[in-house]
Structures are given as C-alpha cells and as structure tokens.
Amino acid sequence: MLRKILIANRGEIAVRIIRACAEMGIRSVAIYSEADRFALHVKKADEAYCIGSEPMSCYLNIYALVDLALATGCDAIHPGYGFLSENAQFARACKERRLIFIGPGADVIHRMGDKTEARNAMKAAGLPVTPGSEGNLDSVEDALEVAEQIGYPVMLKATSGGGGRGIRRCDTADELKRNYVRVISEATKAFGRADVFLEKCIVNPRHIEVQILADHHGNVLHLYERDCSIQRRNQKLIEIAPSPQLDEAQRQYIGGLAVIAAKSVGYTNAGTVEFLLDDNGRFYFMEMNTRVQVEHTITETITGVDIVEEQIRVAAGLRLRYKQEEIVRRGYAIQFRINAEDPKNSFLPSFGRISRYYAPGGPGVRTDTAIYTGYEIPPFYDSMVAKVIVSALTWEDAIKRGERALRDMGLFGIKTTIPYYLRILRHPQFRVAKFNTGFVEQNPTLINYSDKPRPEVLASVIAAAMASHTGL
Ligand code: ADP
Ligand code: ADP
Ligand code: MG
Numbered sequence: 001m002l003r004k005i006l007i008a009n010r011g012e013i014a015v016r017i018i019r020a021c022a023e024m025g026i027r028s029v030a031i032y033s034e035a036d037r038f039a040l041h042v043k044k045a046d047e048a049y050c051i052g053s054e055p056m057s058c059y060l061n062i063y064a065l066v067d068l069a070l071a072t073g074c075d076a077i078h079p080g081y082g083f084l085s086e087n088a089q090f091a092r093a094c095k096e097r098r099l100i101f102i103g104p105g106a107d108v109i110h111r112m113g114d115k116t117e118a119r120n121a122m123k124a125a126g127l128p129v130t131p132g133s134e135g136n137l138d139s140v141e142d143a144l145e146v147a148e149q150i151g152y153p154v155m156l157k158a159t160s161g162g163g164g165r166g167i168r169r170c171d172t173a174d175e176l177k178r179n180y181v182r183v184i185s186e187a188t189k190a191f192g193r194a195d196v197f198l199e200k201c202i203v204n205p206r207h208i209e210v211q212i213l214a215d216h217h218g219n220v221l222h223l224y225e226r227d228c229s230i231q232r233r234n235q236k237l238i239e240i241a242p243s244p245q246l247d248e249a250q251r252q253y254i255g256g257l258a259v260i261a262a263k264s265v266g267y268t269n270a271g272t273v274e275f276l277l278d279d280n281g282r283f284y285f286m287e288m289n290t291r292v293q294v295e296h297t298i299t300e301t302i303t304g305v306d307i308v309e310e311q312i313r314v315a316a317g318l319r320l321r322y323k324q325e326e327i328v329r330r331g332y333a334i335q336f337r338i339n340a341e342d343p344k345n346s347f348l349p350s351f352g353r354i355s356r357y358y359a360p361g362g363p364g365v366r367t368d369t370a371i372y373t374g375y376e377i378p379p380f381y382d383s384m385v386a387k388v389i390v391s392a393l394t395w396e397d398a399i400k401r402g403e404r405a406l407r408d409m410g411l412f413g414i415k416t417t418i419p420y421y422l423r424i425l426r427h428p429q430f431r432v433a434k435f436n437t438g439f440v441e442q443n444p445t446l447i448n449y450s451d452k453p454r455p456e457v458l459a460s461v462i463a464a465a466m467a468s469h470t471g472l
Contacts, residue, residue, distance in 0.1 A: 002026055002076045002100065002316050006069040007045065008090075009080030010059065012370045012387060013292070014041035017078050020308040029072050031065065033058045035378040040370040047072065055380035059083050062090045066097050076100035076315060078308075082382065085291040086113050086162070102315040104269050104290050111265060112288040115159050116197045122285045125264035127257055130276070130284045132199030140180045143198055147176055150200045156180065158187035159195035164234035166190060169201050202284065204436040205276040207231065208243055209289075210258035211299045211307070212271050215314045220262045221324045222255040223299045223307075230424065232347070232440050238421065239335045241298035244395045244433035245277075254283055261288065270296070270311045294337065294387070297368060301333035301391045331391055332398040336406065338369075338386040340377055342415035346450050351379040355413035360405040364391045364398075367409075377414065385416070395433055399425055420449060 004027040007017050014030060018041060021028040030045030035055040042048040049068060052058030060083060069077050077094055079085040085103065088110035094101035103109065112118045116135050123129045133146045136159055147154045147170070156179050158166030166187045170176040180196070188194045211223040227243030228236045242251060258273040265288075272293050274286040296307045305327070314320070341347040353376045359367040369386035371377070377385060390405050392398040403425050406418050423446060424430055429439070440446045448457075 001318075002312060004029065004072070004074045004076075005102070005312070006031065006065065006072065006074040006077045007041070007080065008059070008065050008077050008084055009082070010036055010039060010041055010370075011381065012368045012384075013080040013082075013294075015044055015370050016368055017080060017308055018044045020306065020312060023306075024309060024312060026312070029069070029074055031059070031068065033380075035380055038375065040372060040375070055378065062087070062093050065090075066093050066099060069094075069099055070097060074099065076102055076312075078102040078312070079291065081291050081294060082163070086289070088113065100315050102269065102311050104267055104271065108265055108267055109290045112290050113160060115157060115161065115287055116195070118288055119197075119199075119285070121265055122261055122288075125260055127261055127285045128283060130199040130202065130286075133197045136195040136197050140177055143176055143180055143196075144173055146198050147173065150198070153201040153203065155199050155201045156183050157197055157199065158183055158191060158193070159197055160191040160193045161187060162191070164231070164236075166196075167234050202276045202278045204438040204442075205229075205278055206243070206245055206436050207236075207274065207286075208246070208254060208277050208283070209272050209274040209293075210254055211293075211296065212258050212262045212267070212273060213305075213307070213310050213314070213320055214262050214267045214269065214271070215320045216268055216317055217319050219320045220259050220267070221320060221322065221327060222258050223303050223305055223327060224329050225251065225254055226295055226298060228295065229435050229437050230430075230439055231437050234437075236295065237337055237417070237440070238424065239295040239298055239337075241295075241302050241333050242329060244332065245435075250281070250283075257283065257285075261285065269314050270307055294384070295335050297366065297387060297389045298333035298335045298391075301366065301389055302329040302331060303327055331393040332395050333389060333391040334398050334402050336388045336402065336421050337384050337417070338388060338409075338411070339383045339417045340385045340414050341383050341417055343417050343420035343449055344415075347417075349379070349383050350415035351377045351383075352414050353377075354411065356410060357412070358410040360388060360408035362405070362408065364401050365389070365405045365408075366391075371411075385414075386411070396431075399431060420446075423449065 006029040018028045028045040030041045030048040031051045032042045033055045034053045084090040088106040091101040091106035131150045137143045153171045156168045168179040207228040210225045214220040224242050227240040230238040261273045272289040275283045342350045357373045366389040390401040
C-alpha cells in the first residue's frame with residue numbers, strides 16, 4: 001500500500017482526499033499558495049508546504065510539485081479535479097521520476113483529453129457518437145460545409161475544452177461564421193490550443209454519465225449513472241444518482257456501454273463516460289473525463305463504494321474488491337453545488353469573509369466543503385464553496401430532504417446559489433423528474449430570477465416598446 005501522498009489540489013477535493021488518506025493510514029501532504037495560507041486543507045493535512053505567491057500558476061507547476069513530492073518522501077500524487085488532473089505531461093513526469101500518479105496512464109489522458117480523438121476511438125469501439133466533423137476543422141469554409149451536411153443546429157466545440165467552456169450552439173450559417181472566430185480565440189486563451197470541431201446539436205438532451213472503475217488486472221466495472229441535466233451555461237448545478245429519467249433496461253445498457261468504452265482504450269483508475277440522451281431514447285457518447293469528478297459523491301452515496309479509496313488502491317496495484325453483480329444501489333442522491341455567486345445579480349461571483357457557517361446535518365445529509373466561520377474566500381479560484389449531498393429511498397423524499405438540508409445550512413457573509421436551488425426544487429417539472437439541459441434556460445421563473453434583466457431581454461423589451469411607438 002502507499003505510505004504518503006502529495007495532494008496537488010486545494011479546496012473541498014483536497015480535504016476529501018486527505019480524509020481518504022486518514023482512513024487508510026496514509027500520510028497526506030498538502031500544498032498551498034500564499035492566498036491559501038488559511039485554507040482548510042492546509043490545516044487538515046499531516047504536512048503542508050507553501051509553493052508560491054502566484055495564486056493559480058503555483059498549483060500548475062509540474063516540476064516543482066514532482067520535486068516536492070520526492071523531497072518529502074511521497075510515493076504518489078493525487079491530482080483531484082481541475083488543475084493538473086487531466087494533464088498528460090504531469091502524469092508522464094510522475095512516472096519518469098517513479099512517482100505513482102493516481103489516475104489513468106498518460107497516453108489515455110492525452111487521447112481522451114482530445115475530444116476529436118476520443119470521438120474517433122469510441123466510434124471504432126462501436127459506441128454511438130453524434131454525427132460531426134471527421135476530425136478538427138481546417139477553416140470556416142470547412143465548418144460551413146460540414147454543418148450543411150449534418151444539418152443545423154450544430155455545436156462548435158474546442159477540441160481540448162472543459163468545464164463547460166469553449167462550446168457554442170450555432171443555429172444558422174451566420175451564427176457559425178461569427179462563433180468560429182470566438183471559439184477559436186476562447187480555446188486559445190483558456191486551453192492553449194486553437195483546434196475546434198463540429199458535432200450535431202442534440203436539442204434539449206439529458207446529460208447522463210456513468211462512473212467507472214478499472215484496475216491494472218483487466219477488471220472494469222461501472223457504478224451506475226448520474227443525471228447532470230440541471231445546468232446553466234453548460235455547467236452543472238445539481239446532479240442526481242441514479243437518473244430518475246431512465247428505466248432499468250436503459251440503465252443496464254448505458255452501464256455496459258461505459259465498460260466497453262473503458263476497456264477499448266485500456267483505461268485504469270476512476271473515470272466517467274458522458275453521454276447525451278435525446279428525446280427518442282437514443283444515447284450518444286459525448287466525452288470521457290479521466291479523473292475523479294465533482295459529483296462522485298452521489299455515486300458513493302447510492303452504492304457505498306468509496307471512490308477515492310478505490311482510486312488509491314488501484315493506483316497501488318491492488319485488484320478491485322467488487323464484481324459487477326456485487327455493486328448494489330439504494331435510493332436516490334442529489335448534490336447541490338453551492339457557489340459563491342449572487343443569483344439575483346446575474347450569478348456574479350460573491351467572494352469575501354464568511355461571518356458564520358454551520359453545516360446541515362441529520363439523516364441522509366453529507367457536506368463536502370473547505371469553508372469555516374471566519375474564512376475569507378480568495379477571489380482567485382473556482383466559485384464552488386461547498387457541496388451538499390442528500391439521499392433518501394424515494395425521489396420524492398430526496399427532494400424533501402434537499403429542501404430541508406438547504407434551509408438547515410447556515411452560510412453568512414457572502415451570497416450563494418442556495419435560494420436558486422430552493423426555487424428549482426419547488427418546480428413541478430423537477431418534482432416529477434422531467435427535465436433536460438434546457439430546464440433552467442426555458443423556465444421563466446428561473447431565467448428571470450435575477451433582479452436585473454439580462455441584456456438580451458432588455459433589448460427585446462426596448463425593441464418592442466420602440467416598435468409600438470413608431471406604430472402610433
Ligand atoms: P465535473 O465534470 O467533475 O463536474 P467540471 O467540468 O465542473 O467537473 O470541472 C471541474 C473543475 O475543473 C472545475 O473547477 C473546472 O473549472 C475545471 N476544469 C475542467 N476542465 C478543465 C480544463 N480543460 N481546463 C481548465 N479547467 C478545467
Ligand atoms: P465539457 O468538457 O466542458 O464538460 P462537454 O462536451 O461535456 O464539455 O459538454 C458540456 C455540456 O454542453 C453538456 O453537458 C451539454 O449540456 C452540452 N452539450 C455538449 N455537446 C452537446 C451536443 N452535441 N448537443 C447538445 N448539447 C451539448
Ligand atoms: Mg463534460
């Protein structure tokens with residue numbers, strides 16, 4: 001077994017990994033930027049080292065982190081999610097210095113991190129993939145030609161995109177022309193690569209993803225699916241396991257597809273295969289995430305499998321402890337991503353000092369966070385400050401528990417998305433489990449939640465007013 005792990009991350013996921021280490025008798029090493037001096041992961045780890053004054057880039061300094069891990073006697077590095085978690089160069093650097101990277105091999109990370117390569121690999125493995133460009137696009141003319149063939153609407157995507165960025169829906173050739181330049185510039189800035197590709201837009205799909213685990217002995221299994229259709233601007237807000245929108249046959253089918261996908265690329269460790277489900281009940285492979293995900297918690301809740309512990313065991317070379325038929329699930333789990341944003345003001349970030357905090361509790365409630373009373377949230381990082389996970393035996397009870405837990409939580413000093421989630425929980429369509437990725441955008445009470453009208457709404461109101469006046 002591993003003896004000491006460096007955690008190349010911060011925030012709630014660093015704390016989550018430290019907890020797994022503590023239970024497994026493994027020493028944990030935290031790293032922190034100067035801005036994170038008072039962060040919880042620094043207090044909770046067995047050892048902690050300041051790695052620099054630049055808030056973002058110090059967490060991305062591959063060679064410094066590898067050197068630190070070796071200097072402190074670690075035998076492995078856990079990358080968490082975000083930061084270096086899907087960086088093949090980092091995985092390779094670890095391997096070259098005989099450090100275990102807790103994740104899949106560098107080649108698989110590289111292949112799956114490239115969305116066109118992943119699409120081609122999955123097509124070859126026999127998975128259903130949305131119609132789209134053969135590879136990356138050469139030019140805007142190329143894009144227009146492909147779009148003509150597959151038909152509008154289309155999705156223009158950055159090949160190396162992630163976190164919901166670098167994706168634009170285009171309904172017409174004009175829109176495609178405009179977005180082409182935009183997505184390329186976005187992709188270059190955010191991901192350092194200008195490559196883009198096209199795929200058919202599935203109108204109002206459900207986002208269904210399958211958690212998989214694979215060891216180094218050829219065993220692959222799935223831990224059922226999560227429904228992440230409740231999104232805003234392609235970013236997940238609320239996640240549910242299992243999907244209340246699938247029947248048992250669909251559940252088995254999609255789980256099987258994910259296992260085939262993982263086997264076909266020689267996948268190891270924990271991973272997620274994301275699919276879109278259209279109105280006709282057809283699934284399409286979307287992408288593979290080669291890391292632990294923000295929403296792994298709800299899968300842990302319904303199956304009882306500790307995914308981070310399994311990641312560490314697999315990385316140490318151990319076999320998976322379960323067979324597929326031994327994975328049982330119970331009830332429903334819902335996760336709310338509590339973001340430090342003001343939903344009444346266009347979801348603007350709301351950083352600052354937390355004057356008072358207490359976690360929700362009681363039966364069926366789990367809170368993963370790195371905040372505490374008096375903590376000052378630095379403005380440099382992701383706005384997600386806590387995850388509230390609730391579970392119950394039925395969908396109806398899980399919703400009631402969600403409402404209770406969100407009201408139970410005390411979080412003062414900053415604005416959060418909690419009131420927005422309470423509004424979603426009360427929505428009749430949500431309560432009967434009928435929603436797709438357009439849910440938020442298509443519900444007037446949710447889209448007009450903000451006190452300030454959105455610019456496009458304002459523009460149409462003004463246009464209507466002008467039109468009625470000129471008509472006089
Ligand atoms: P999940 O798929 O686990 O729900 P998200 O897509 O929300 O995760 O991303 C998790 C974190 O990683 C977020 O902080 C997000 O901003 C970041 N992230 C994901 N992909 C990338 C990427 N390619 N480049 C930079 N950050 C990323
Ligand atoms: P990321 O790497 O940022 O997670 P994904 O490719 O997983 O990007 O897409 C993120 C979200 O964008 C999906 O959950 C879905 O809501 C939407 N999306 C992506 N591709 C399509 C598509 N072809 N049709 C409709 N919606 C899509
Ligand atoms: Mg995705």
